[in-house]
Amino acid sequence: MNSQSGETMGKVEAILDAASTLFAKKGFDQTAVSEIASLAGVANGTVIYHFKSKENLLYVMSWFTLNSLHRRTRMEVAGASCGLEGVDLYIRAFFGYLEDQPNQLLIYLQNSTTGGRHADPLLLSNLVALRTRYLEMLTEVVREGLADESIAPLEAGVPDDVARGIQSLLFGAAWMVLCHHEKREPLLREALATAYMRLAAEARCPGS
Amino acid sequence: MNSQSGETMGKVEAILDAASTLFAKKGFDQTAVSEIASLAGVANGTVIYHFKSKENLLYVMSWFTLNSLHRRTRMEVAGASCGLEGVDLYIRAFFGYLEDQPNQLLIYLQNSTTGGRHADPLLLSNLVALRTRYLEMLTEVVREGLADESIAPLEAGVPDDVARGIQSLLFGAAWMVLCHHEKREPLLREALATAYMRLAAEARCPGS
């Protein structure tokens, strides 16, 4: 979201950019609409004109965040040669995003802790749907690993839980990095180690 | 925090109780001091009189939360017959607390996402120290497991990372349960399975 490539940044983009910075630095509630406006170089009313409410702006940003995380992950996972490597790349994509866009993830974590009050219901349901798709991508990868035997057999229903468990690990790690200032690298290594030991079949990727 | 043992609840306890409920339901920023006061059955000024500021109240609550989680965990872990079982009990204690005091954990998660603004510095450093102790307890248990060989050998420095990894898993799971309304049970099972596969030596508890 930071710094649009072109020289002409639309007002909407400028607002998203400014809000992104300020929400991450001071938190949603501690950021005044007027601060966003002045950082974005627009009038107060313009923020509300485009996003209808401050809270909607937050949800739009959360959606963009999750969407770009989802896209990035999907692209990276696409290059996997087996299911287990897919899980590996899913995890690495998350930590890559955590490195590149820490603000976005922090805002996403904040946002999740409060239920949407004045947000556009459509936006809200889109967000939930996207969250579900992001989780399902992982479940799918795990299933592929079961099929190609890079992942050791799991009982029915367990793949879903494994995916949820890995997501817990990821968002928990993001939380510890962003809120408790833990280092990212060791947590990435642990996440990978944990995932491999939880999932890997004896013979890793078939044919390797 | 809910329901004091004695027959008459002191005003301080009543305020903590009310704040606990409201912060969890609506979030810190969306809860007015006057709401806390009226739910606690005291006057507006009384809240500030006892806690000096609204924010301090939040940190006092966070400290209590972490403290009771720490105590509970220590007591349960004390009954472990080996290091690996200690890890098992540490995880179960966390999920037990998550079941019994979801509000407290939710507030703790919320609180962490925003840096302390006007809080008493002493309180803040106490909180950080307690957090460290809570993490070190887990590290310690892992080291015990290495010593008693219930946990497979780990290179130097790794036990620290393992502990952080497990904490990520725990707080991430709490986040998914409290914010995304995931079910607690499957996440507990996954956390335990993950921990065992990450740590367990071939022969589990020695002599068992």
Add this chain to the structure above:
Amino acid sequence: MNSQSGETMGKVEAILDAASTLFAKKGFDQTAVSEIASLAGVANGTVIYHFKSKENLLYVMSWFTLNSLHRRTRMEVAGASCGLEGVDLYIRAFFGYLEDQPNQLLIYLQNSTTGGRHADPLLLSNLVALRTRYLEMLTEVVREGLADESIAPLEAGVPDDVARGIQSLLFGAAWMVLCHHEKREPLLREALATAYMRLAAEARCPGS
């Protein structure tokens, strides 16, 4: 104002129509220009483009209201066979308008309670002049009644006051109907009864 005769309603008429509805329902100050615009199916700027300001729109509407009341009254009064009957018809015309165009009268009443702020002075003086003519029409009819002896003799200057008294009765009745939801019919009967007892000579219309 409602529904223009032609098949396509011009934008100006559409705006007047929408404003008429909204001002009557929510009051002038509580009606946003953007609401008028969207109900009229035009852009925001179009309303200002045609009427120069929101307040001008109100005065234009008030003028139309008073003008159509005046025209309707004049036409009906023209059919009177004596002065007293003229008064009768004047009163009936008012209540007829109250029945057909309650919104218009309500807006007129509202508008009158607040002094013109930024309105075009020309428009404002036209409005005052029209108000005067509407009152003078009644005075004139009373004078005719004195001349044709359908109305009992009145001292000099009193015809003016009688006319003002009757107008008080009419606008007060409109106020009670529109604001206090009193029924129109009984008030019409009372208005007529009152006027007759106040004015009628023994022998009503001469020659009848």
Add this chain to the structure above:
Amino acid sequence: MNSQSGETMGKVEAILDAASTLFAKKGFDQTAVSEIASLAGVANGTVIYHFKSKENLLYVMSWFTLNSLHRRTRMEVAGASCGLEGVDLYIRAFFGYLEDQPNQLLIYLQNSTTGGRHADPLLLSNLVALRTRYLEMLTEVVREGLADESIAPLEAGVPDDVARGIQSLLFGAAWMVLCHHEKREPLLREALATAYMRLAAEARCPGS
């Protein structure tokens, strides 16, 4: 309402006093809460603290207005020696109030034209009840006049309508005085003349 007798005016009274002046001068919507506050010599928040909302303040004032009009009228009417004189005094009391408290009546007229939006429902129903009592007082006086034969016989149901008719006359006169700057005296004379001709029996007050 204007100027409390004692030297110490409570904040609530000061606010009512200030609001009374400003609402009459500029209208409800054109008066900012901050203007009321500064004229009353209190902080902005104090206005809302006591009246909960700007609109509630308006309704409180309307109630006070109607209440003092009601009390004044009841006291004056009490001195009537017959029903017809009661009507006379009722009318004179209204015009007396119009002379003494024009602001209050103007605000009351304004207020009536807009339905209560954010007002305390209790306050609103009290207002309606008081309005009804004020009208019933007039109906009652008319009935007394029928009983003591100072008023000529009326068919059943008509006394109610007569009372409504007279109220129309009164509020319409207030409207013309306050909004159209008509003179009060001639309208009072006309109101009395009209009432007498509408109601008086041949032999006025019995025994006179």
Add this chain to the structure above:
DNA sequence: TATGAATGAGTATTCATTCAT
């Protein structure tokens, strides 16, 4: 003639905090 994105001054209301009692 018509538009609608953009404005920015204006405002009711909120709320943590103070302090006299």
Add this chain to the structure above:
DNA sequence: AATGAATGAATACTCATTCAT
């Protein structure tokens, strides 16, 4: 210890109006 009336700075949102197209 406890109160609650009073505060006043802070703020999200409104909306009439402008102007480039």
